[in-house]
Amino acid sequence: MSSVRDLNSDAVLRFGPYAFHLRQRLVLDGDRPLRMGGRALDILRVLVERAGQVVGKDELIACVWPNSVVEDINLRVHIAALRRTLGEGQDGQGYIVNIAQRGYCFIAPVLREAQQEPVALANLHEPQHNLPARLTPVTGRDPVVGSLVRQLPVRRFMTLVGPAGIGKTTVALRVAELLLQHYRDGVWFIDLASIDDPAQLVEHMRHSLELDAGLEALATRHALLVLDNCEHLLERCRAVVEQVLASAPRLSILATSRESLRAEGEFVQRLESLDCPPPIAVLDRAQALTFSALQLFVERAMASHDSFELSHAELPLAIDICRRLDGIPLAIELAAAQIDA
Known part of the structure; x- marks a missing residue:
């Protein structure tokens, strides 16, 4: 077809x-x-x-x-x-x-x-957001993305929790993309990795949100805030999130962190590793590629090396790499980029 x-x-x-x-x-x-x-x-x-x-x-x-x-x-x-x-x-x-x-x-x-004639794109009113352009597809995360998309507008505050390299930012950005049309005042991504001093948090948020005044300007906004990399600012993030949600009843927040914020009203979604083929299984190529860890490995290997094709002989090695890396997406991507070695 x-x-x-x-x-x-x-x-x-x-x-x-x-x-x-x-x-x-x-x-x-x-x-x-x-x-x-x-x-x-x-x-x-x-x-x-x-x-x-x-x-x-x-x-x-x-x-x-x-x-x-x-x-x-x-x-x-x-x-x-x-x-x-x-x-x-x-x-x-x-x-x-x-x-x-x-x-x-x-x-x-x-x-x-x-x-009659093409639409002039320059004249269109674009949705409000500051989401970075995503250059690669999101692999193996459809169930958790779907769950967050359904729950977030209702629960208002959710934290995506998992270890470094597990793909929290990738999932959060995909959820934000899918919810962009839902929020009248837009979707805003706030990366906290560059903040060392908790006292800088509010000013950094205000700058990212393009606010002329303080966070009190959010009181009437119908928007989604994505707070990325909260783990080193847990206490300050907890206080600010609780304050903002209490004063802005139509605001939603999706946070990412290596541990939960332990804030009032927080719902925690833990992000697990990608699925790897079990060690005792004997699989052909089609069966193995139903596992998301191997899918990601092959996708990134092909993106890095145009001539790469996973052969039957190489399949056990690729599966072993994914298992040894515990299905952690960042580690798999780095390994796939070095496939020629």
């Missing part, structure tokens, strides 16, 4: 308040572009172009991931993010429904129009 990326069209698909400009891969809510990843756009396109029809899960995966082995959880996470981005449930509006044992169906009316 052809990848959805192979299809070209000058059409504009309109549904609800949205306009999907197919050739530009752009979805507009008025003059505001919806921020979503390439896979989510591909899923949306398949469903919208076949509005009113049930698209099977296997068929949808084959369209969107034509050259990859992908589990159902990947599809479910992207569908959940799409629903949130499209504002499902607001004013009773629904777009994507799950048909049990069959697949997904786009249920909103869709109007297809010919696009």
Whole structure:
């Protein structure tokens, strides 16, 4: 089956308040572009172009991931993010429904129009954020990302906990990307690694948030703050987070730390290592690549060395490397970059 990326069209698909400009891969809510990843756009396109029809899960995966082995959880996470981005449930509006044992169906009316001329991107109102551009895909983290995306707007304050190199920042940024459309006043990333003195915390936050006044300006904001690398400022972070959440009822905070802040109202999500093949298993290449640690190793090795291809003979060595590195993403990435050695 052809990848959805192979299809070209000058059409504009309109549904609800949205306009999907197919050739530009752009979805507009008025003059505001919806921020979503390439896979989510591909899923949306398949469903919208076949509005009113049930698209099977296997068929949808084959369209969107034509050259990859992908589990159902990947599809479910992207569908959940799409629903949130499209504002499902607001004013009773629904777009994507799950048909049990069959697949997904786009249920909103869709109007297809010919696009007269491309949208001038310079005139669009971009969502507010300061998230860094992500250069590589997030591997093996769909379940925890999906859980955080669902829970964070309701629980308001969650801390992603785990040892160094486990991928806390990567997961937090992916969650922030998926929630960007949910927060009217934006999503803001605040890296605390460069702060040595706890007394500098508030000023550093104010600068990162582009506030003219103090943190009291957050009182009316509907926003998400991502506080990254809190472990060396635990007491000060705890005090500031509790103060901000008490004074800003529509604010949410996602923190990353090697240990919890132990703050009031904190929900802790521990980030585990990536899955490695068990030591006693005898696996072929396809079976081994269902484990996220090996997936990451191969992805990064291929990115570092164009000619790399995991052969059957090299498979036991690659698996052994992932096991010896305990499935820790940063260690696996560093090893993959040195694969020629």
